[in-house]
Amino acid sequence: MSDEQTLQMLEVSRRTVLRGALVGGVGLALGSASLSARAQSAVPKRGGNLRVATLGASSAETLDPHSGVLQADFARALGLYEPLVEMQPDASIKNALAETMEPNADATEWTIRLRKGVKFHDGRTLSAKDVAYTFRRIVNPKAPLTGAITLAPLDADNIQIIDDLTLKVPMKAPFAVFPESICSAVYYAIVPEGFDAANPIGTGPFKFQSFTPGQQSIFERFDDYWGDEGAHIDTLTISSFVSDVAAFNALQSGQIDALAAAPLSLVRQVGTGGAIKALVSKPGQWTPFTMRVDQPPFNDPNVRKAFRLLVDREQMIKVALSGYGEVGNDVFSRWDSFYDTSLQRHRDLDQAKFLLKKAGQENMKIELVTSDFANGVPQMAQVFARQARDANVEVSVRQVTTDVFYGDQYLQWTFAQDFWLHFPYLPQIAECHLPGATFNETHWGNEQYTKLYNEAIGTLDAGMRKEIVHDLMKIDFEDGGYIIPSFNKVVDLLASNVEGLTEARTGYALGHFAWKSVWLS
C-alpha cells in the first residue's frame, strides 16, 4: 500500500504548493478582514437554528463531558456545560462558574467561591456540593476519567463544603496552577450531583433536546442562563458526517450553515465573495513528530537534535499544510502567557550531519508511522522523509488507519506523530511530558525535569514561576523528544450569514465553538 500512497500524496503536496499560496492569501483576507470587521460592527440578531456539521461521525459519540474523545463531543460539551474557569477563544483564562478561586499561602488548599444564582437546565441551583461531586467523579480511583491525570494533586476525599456556594479543596502537594488546569468544559465541566449522561444537564447556554450518536444532536437556548446575555441563536443542531464531501455538498446546497474543521482539500474549492466563506483560526493545533527518548536511535540526544535541525519548517508548512500554519520551535503551548518566544531553531544540515556522525548514525534508516488523524499529518510525514534525505537519513513512511494508530501500539511507536489542541503549558506537561503521564508518546522524563515541574506547579509567585517555566522550556527545546515544526490553523467553512465567530487560538474549530457569540444575519 505504501508506495502507491506515497506517490499519490506527493502529487497532492505538489499541487498544494501551487495553490497553497493563493488560497492561503484569500482565506486570510477573508478571515481577518471581512469576518471580524463585520462581526464587530453589526448588532447580533437573535433567533434562528444554526446547523453545524462535524466530521468523523461515530456511534461512540457521547454527551458525557468527562469522557469525550471526538471533535463532535467537544463541540457539544461546550454548548451544554461550563467549567469553573474557562479558556477563552484567545486562549486567556476567565472565571466562569467560579467567582473566585483563592489558594492558601503554600497552595496546598484552594477556596472556591461560586457565582450566585447559576441554574442548571432542570432548574436546580448550582451549589458547592455539585462541584465536589464533579471532582470526585473525575478522579474516582475505581474508574478515573480523562481529566484525572491533571488533577493528580487533588485530595478528593477531603473536600470540605463550607456553605452553599463555598468549598475548600485540599491538595496532596502544592498546586499553584489549579485554575489553569481545569479551564475547559471538555473534561472539567461542572455537572449536578448524581449526573447521568443519558440526562445531560449542565449550566451551559444550551439545553439538551435530542441526541443520536453518530447522527445528530439538537440543543435549545437555555433562557435561565446566568450570563448577562445568553446565546443569540434559538437552536443549535450538530450533525455528524462520515464523508467530508457530503458535508461540503450539504453546505453548498444550504442544508447546513457551518462545516467545522474542514479538510484543506475542500477549503481550496471555496472562492471569494460566494455563498461560502472561510474562517481561518490563529495557529493553535500542534501535530508533533514523536521520538521515543528511551529507545535507540533517539536515546542519543545528538540524534534528536539532528532530526530537529534537518527540518525546513517553512517548507513543511507551505507544502503539507497549504500554508495554514506558523513555525513552531519544538516547545508546546504556543499561547501560554509565559511562552518563551526567544527559542528559535533554523534548518542547519551541516550541524545535523555532524551530530549524526557524532552519534555514529551516518546513513541512518528509520520508519515513521503516520495516520490521517488531522489535516496535513501524513503529508508532513512525507515532507519530513524528503527533507531527511538531505542529511542522508532514509525515512520510510508507514501510513496506518486511525484505529490502528490509536490502537494497541499507540504510545509505543519509536517514531510517529500525534495531535494536540492548545492547553496551558504546565497542565500540558502533566498530560504528556512526565514519567507516567498518560500520553507520554516520547517516554520523556528525568529527575531534574520532574523536580523543576513540581517546583513550578507549587510556586504561587507568577514571576518566579515564569522563570522555572522558562527553564523547563529550555530543556524541551534543547533535549526533548518532540519535533514541533508548526502550530496549525483550523479552517471552518461557513454560510455567508453566519456571524460572530472570532479567530480562536485554541485549535478548536468555529472560534472555540463559540455558541454564545455566534448569530445568523
Place this chain on the structure above:
Amino acid sequence: MVSSPMLRFTIRRVFLGALTLLAVCVIVFAATQILPGDAARAVLGRNATPERLMEIRAQLQLDRPMIIQFWSWFSGILTGDPGQSLVNGMRVIDIVYPRAVNSAVLLVLTFLASVPLSIALGVIAALYVGRVVDTSLSVIALALAALPEFVVGILLILLLSTSLFHIFPAVSLVPPGSSVLQNPIILVMPVLTLSVVCFPYLFRMTRSAVLEVLASEYIEMARLKGISTLRLVFLHALPNALAPVVQVVALTLAYLAGGVVLVEFVFGYPGIGQGLLDAVVARDIPVIQLTVLLLATVYVLLNLVADLIAMLLTPKMSARQWQTT
C-alpha cells in the same frame, strides 16, 4: 398436483437458508473477533489507559470466553432480544431498526422506479433492434454500466443540487426519530442514483432475453399466423423472457439491500450500509451481527422468491424439479 413438489422444494430451500444463516452467524462472529482492537478501545480512543480499558472491558463483559459471548448473543437473537450496543448502550434494535426501514424505503422506491422502466425500455429496444432507438438506448446503458455508483451520485449532485441547478437537497439529512418519508424530497437524489445504477443490467437482460425469444420458432409461427405485435410481445414473448429477468431483478434487489454503502456515503443517507460501516469501525459486535444477519436473511429470502417465481414462469423447469425431488 403442482403444489406438492413446489412445497417440498420450498421447504428444502427454507431449511438450507436457515443453515446458511447459522453459518453466517458463526462466520461473522469469528470475523469480528479477528478485527484488531475491541469496543472498549473504540470507545476510549486515545484516552485508552490500561486501567480504563480493563474497567470498560469488564463492564461490557468482553473478558468472558468467546464461546459464552457467542451463546449469550445467539440465544438473545432466538428469543428476540439482540441486546445492547457495546458502544453507546442503546438497544441494538433501536439502532438497526430505523436504519433498516430507511434502507427498505430506498430499496422499494428504487425497485418501483427502475424495474418497470428498464423492462419497458428493454422490450422496446428488442422490438426495434438495430434501429436508432435501440442503438442509442444500448449505448447509454453501456456508458452508465461503466460508471461506478459514487461517480453517478456525484455527477447528479453537481447537476441537480450544488452547481448547475439547485433543485434537490444534496444530502439526505434525517432528524433522528423521524421517518425519511416525512421529508420525501431527500429521497429523490439517492433513488435517482440507484435507479441509474440498476438500469443498465435490467435493461440489457430484458433486451437480450426478449430478442432470444423473438428469434424462436414458435414466435415465428405465431407471426406467420398473423398475431398482432402487441399480443405477440405481451402474451407470448415477454412471459417466456421473464424468467432470467426475474433472477437479475432479485440479484439487483439483493445488491440494493446491502451494497448501497457507497450511495449512502455520498448522500449521508442514514441507512443500514452506513450503520454497518460505523459499527465495524466502533467494533460494536451486536450491531454488526444483527445487521449482517438481517442482510443475509433478506438475501436468502429474495433468492428463494426469485427461484420460485422463475419456476412458476418456466413450466419446463418446474417439471424437472418435480422429477428430481
